[in-house]
Amino acid sequence: MADNIDRANDITEKLKERQIKAARANTSVADATGYCLNCGEDLNDSRRWCDASCRDDWEKLNG
Numbered sequence: 001m002a003d004n005i006d007r008a009n010d011i012t013e014k015l016k017e018r019q020i021k022a023a024r025a026n027t028s029v030a031d032a033t034g035y036c037l038n039c040g041e042d043l044n045d046s047r048r049w050c051d052a053s054c055r056d057d058w059e060k061l062n063g
Contacts, residue, residue, distance in 0.1 A: 030062070 002010075030037055032046045038054035049055035 030058075 030048050032043075032048045034043055035041065036043060036050040036054050037048050038058040039050060041050045041054075043050060049058060
């Protein structure tokens with residue numbers, strides 16, 4: 001028989017899964033421009049940011 005702690009853990013796990021799913025579905029739309037959307041560095045491919053740091057900074061400002 002499940003006790004209060006087991007039930008609380010189940011609820012917490014379900015909430016966490018819902019939040020992760022919602023976060024993954026809520027992606028900001030930003031088109032590649034040929035330049036890093038954060039720092040402006042020239043990009044020769046279809047990337048939107050030059051590195052993960054710029055992406056993270058951009059997401060903090062625009063998320």
